[in-house]
Amino acid sequence: MFARAREDLEAAMLNDPAARSHLEVFLAYPGVHALWLHRIAHRLWKDDHPLAARVVSHVNRFLTGIEIHPGARIGRRVFIDHGMGIVIGETATVGDGSLLYKGVVLGGTSLERTLRHPQVGRNVVIGSNACVLGGITVGDGAKIGSGSVVIRDVPKGATVVGVPGKIVIDERGRRTGALADHAHADLPDPVALALSRLSERVRNLEAKLGASPGDVSQEDGAAEDSAAAKGGATSDAPGTAAGDGADPPAGKPKPRK
Numbered sequence: 001m002f003a004r005a006r007e008d009l010e011a012a013m014l015n016d017p018a019a020r021s022h023l024e025v026f027l028a029y030p031g032v033h034a035l036w037l038h039r040i041a042h043r044l045w046k047d048d049h050p051l052a053a054r055v056v057s058h059v060n061r062f063l064t065g066i067e068i069h070p071g072a073r074i075g076r077r078v079f080i081d082h083g084m085g086i087v088i089g090e091t092a093t094v095g096d097g098s099l100l101y102k103g104v105v106l107g108g109t110s111l112e113r114t115l116r117h118p119q120v121g122r123n124v125v126i127g128s129n130a131c132v133l134g135g136i137t138v139g140d141g142a143k144i145g146s147g148s149v150v151i152r153d154v155p156k157g158a159t160v161v162g163v164p165g166k167i168v169i170d171e172r173g174r175r176t177g178a179l180a181d182h183a184h185a186d187l188p189d190p191v192a193l194a195l196s197r198l199s200e201r202v203r204n205l206e207a208k209l210g211a212s213p214g215d216v217s218q219e220d221g222a223a224e225d226s227a228a229a230k231g232g233a234t235s236d237a238p239g240t241a242a243g244d245g246a247d248p249p250a251g252k253p254k255p256r257k
Contacts, residue, residue, distance in 0.1 A: 004039075004076060008032050011079040015099055030064035031080030037063070041070035072106075075122065082128075092117035095124060095140065103129035109151070110134070121156065143169075 012025040012032055019025050025032055037060040044053035053070035061067045065084040068074070072088045075096035080086060085103040088094065091114075092106040104126045108116035118132040121139050127146030132138060139156025150165035159169035 001039075005036065007077050008035055008079075011077045011097075015079045016081055030066065031083040034060055034064040034066040034068060034080060034083060034086075035074060035078065038068045038070070038072070038074060041068075042072070042074075045070035072117075085129075089117035091115050091135070093119045095120055095122035097123040099125045101126065101128040101130075101146070105131040105133070107131060107133050108135075118150075 009022045009025050009032065012029055013019050013022065019029075037056060041053045041056040041060065044050075044056060050070075057068060057070045066080060066086045068086075068088045069090040069092075071090040073093045074088075075094055075098065077097045078094055078100070080100050082102040083100065086100060086105070088106045089108050091108070094100070094106070098120055106118045106120065110116040115135045117135060119135070119137045120126070120132070121137070121142065123141050124138055125143045126132065127144060127148070129146055130144045130148045130150070132144065132150045134151055136151065136153050138144070138150070138154045139158065141157045142154045143159040144150055144154070144165065145159070145161035147163070148161050148165045149163045150160055152165070154160050154165075154167070158167050160167055
């Protein structure tokens with residue numbers, strides 16, 4: 001028990017540069033406190049004391065803002081950083097050495113009492129406000145970007161971002177360089193990538209047609225000028241403007257000169 005508590009303190013010191021001492025982590029890190037209380041609740045759950053386990057879990061949420069069902073299995077050296085709003089469901093598993101940030105949800109998508117929550121492997125990083133839903137598997141060493149919604153299995157070592165989550169780095173790391181565990185700002189944006197590809201296709205089509213964006217704008221302006229000139233000629237046609245000597249409408253006398 002005490003050995004695991006020391007591991008929790010070391011995990012916080014390793015993953016949070018703001019941590020100044022083990023004593024600070026011991027006294028002022030709710031993510032660490034949540035793990036300690038969860039171990040008590042989980043032991044009660046396994047010993048067939050579900051009500052007592054749920055009460056401890058409820059107290060845990062009240063004190064730390066982190067909701068972990070007593071049935072969830074949490075590995076060693078897991079670190080919860082800025083954990084407010086984290087929810088971990090009953091049948092979820094979090095592997096050794098994983099890192100969870102604020103607002104992460106490991107939720108279910110079924111009302112059946114089966115394996116309905118994510119199975120997260122070892123050394124996985126899940127960014128702030130990411131939702132991982134259903135009885136899916138997240139492989140060892142995977143990374144899930146902040147705000148992502150993941151509903152399908154994630155291969156080991158892959159990186160997933162977006163809504164719904166898309167794999168932007170596969171298990172072989174095929175992309176320019178690997179990402180650091182905390183480099184959330186460096187995660188690729190699939191929407192920006194799609195827009196960039198669309199813009200490139202437009203440029204290629206313009207090149208094939210022999211027209212540049214400036215040429216297209218000039219042609220549009222010339223067409224507008226031509227239409228305006230035709231409209232002016234029509235309005236100046238004989239018999240349409242006031243005072244051109246045209247006969248007044250029938251039934252009305254001509255004005256005397």
